[in-house]
Amino acid sequence: MMVDLNSFGKFETAWCPGCGDFGILGALKDALVKLDLEPHKMVLVSGIGQAAKLPHYLYSNVFNGLHGRAIPAATGIKMANNKLTVLVTSGDGDIYGEGGNHLIHAIRRNIDITVIVHNNQVYALTLGQASPTSDLGYVTRVQPRGVIDEPIHPLAMAIALGAGFAARSFAGDKEHLSLMIQEGVKYRGLAIIDVLQWCVTFNKKNNFAWYKKRVYKLGPEYDSSDKTKALEKSLEWGDKIPLGIIYKNGRPSFEEAYGLPKDKALVDEEIEPAKVNSILKEFI
């Protein structure tokens, strides 16, 4: 069966008109078509938040779990059935805040999943509080004197932790984001894609124009295998924000390091109660 845009259907959404999430959904569908990925062969995993509702808006297998817990659920799914393509799609609060510890250890583990972070630098579904990526000084009703905590630099953190694939894209550039998602899915290990996204309702500072003015694409001359350079690029934030695969290496995936068979998923392994008899003698 050939996959086209119709394969993923059309759904009503609960997003605000003009939300950056529409751009991410469009780019994701485009990537899935180009990857020729049939809906039943993949699982979209999310946590909680407006971004985490995305899996409900296209045909796919879905595990929409708890706030912050998308990555462990996705990891469990991939471990049990490595024939499934597993993508996580959630927001900055979910992945970098509530689920921060899971992200840290998922990067170390390096299982073959693609983590798409809708990073709008604000908690939107709870009506506008600071997120781990909110800029210093960003004012909300809970942070009336402005954010005083240093923002997380997700890609620098990922690279420092040994991530094999760290990319940044922009919800307003469908073609680029689609390409990053395709590259992330093809990468044999954990791919993290930090997607800059505007929030039309709560983030008046980092709006579409703010990002549009600053983002630029890394050119072919950029060497994404140079870790030191990559760290530097991942911290570039201000007047200029680079987009692209910031860092990529060929470290072994969890599947390779663990020795999971490629041709047989765990879920297809036989259950043989009688086999227990063969180890009972060890206890005599």
Add this chain to the structure above:
Amino acid sequence: MNVDITIKIAGEAGQGLQTIGRLLAKAFSRGGWHVFANQVLQSRIRGGHNWFQVRVSDIKILAPAEVTDILIALDNESVYHTRELSENSITIFDSSLIKYNSEKGLILDIPFEKTAKESGGNKLISNTVALGAVLGLLEYDINILFGLLKESFQEKDQGIVQANIQAAQAGYNLAYQKIKANKLPRLNRTNGHPRMLINGSETIALGALAAGCKFISAYPMSPSTGIMTYLASQAEEFKVLVEQSEDEIASINLALGASYAGVRAMTATSGGGFALMVEGLSLAGMTETPIVIVDAQRPGPATGLPTRTAQEDLEYVIYAGHGESPRAVLAPLSIEDAFYLTVKAFNLADKYQIPVIILSDQLLADSYLTVDSFDVESLKIERHILSDEELKNIKNYKRYQITDSGISPRALPGNPYGLVVADSDEHDEEGHITEDVDYIRPEMVKKRNRKTAGLLKEMSAPIQYGPPEAKNIIIGWGSSYGALKEAVDILNSEKEKVSLAHFNQVWPLNKEYFDFLNTAEFVCVAENNFRGQFAHLIAGETGKVIKNRINKFNGLPFSAAEIVREYKRLKNSL
């Protein structure tokens, strides 16, 4: 019971108590004797005062005894145990290593260290001298110990094996010659075929293997860690993926992901880790994802006594989790029972698409019991997952189809016939997020909770032990069965007609199983907790308040003797 001997090895952490304790226990189980061995440890790696006790009998025993017949004293604090000694008890120690100033029972000063060195070894094998001495006192076949020493040390080198064998023989001879007044029974025969010796953690792990569990994610926490450790040792053979996760929140979410994808999955922890899993427990309820969770209880609150035992988490695991969704709680009454209940836990989880909690504890997890066999052949594995053939014939597959039983047809992601959508939000029959409060929400709540009706029928009746006509009844649950059963035997032998109603399937509670309360004259509930949690449950479910309670909450398990004492005290105070 003709033979009932308890040997206690007492000393510091790091002195090898567990190693010699297990060797001793295994020496007896290989000779066909029944063994119950348990350990009482402090939460530290070196130092402190710990003990490992091995109770040996000609018949099956399931609990520790109160009296110590042979005490191997390896540190100064061992003198603490003189209160457990009888006049026939024997204490073995080395006066060059420790001070032991008690006159209770018979005292035997054996130079463990000197003998070890003379046997061609170093002081590390002093313990082997002590082992040999115990066998000498009991005139037990030392060749069985030699066999075990060979198996234990052959991978190191032949010299170590020889030194250990000589040290054991020397210890044997010293004890055998020195004690003329030894009044302990002699074990100079076998008591049947060699038996398995297994602890509770290993048994739950074996049950999981037999049930086809393919996935465990857990965070190390005493006293639950043994389950993950044993599964890791069999991971390749049985194709089990073992993942030590970053925290217990990850543990349960990993397992739920794996279960959603179709494998039988579990996690194991103790009370504190369970607290972190509660959010995930609620997720299992909402997404109707099967999972088996072991809570190996230890005394709380908070960190409590990490290496001691308790039954304090009963109400907690039954009520934990936001919102309302069904679950089952099984509390194995013995190590053997843990095997079958683990298989049952996986079957129930799959059939009802619910979390099933196995409520274990440190006593069950860390104790060793002799077991003749596990009846693996009779096990039934029931997955309740739609095949591709079945799915092919379903138009518009709905993961959360509303049904009379409350159980919806379960398919796995990856099948080409129906997408599998699971959501922690309230969802429609397809699994998609909804806020339809007029129809879908109430119908989904009812659907999920309808499963309890079926589940209730799956819960077995309590074990009734003792004279059926008895009007005096002790109620217990979980791992205290061995001590309570023995207490019932003692009381009946003293002409007090008592029976035991012991529950190993504690939630949901079937009211019908409490009909005996209508005719009973004296009832008491014995639990390893302060508040009497099972008694509360009984009151809540049946309306019958049982005021007589035996509660122990110092971190140690019940012994039969103290149950007998407490029972009499309650009865006499009426």
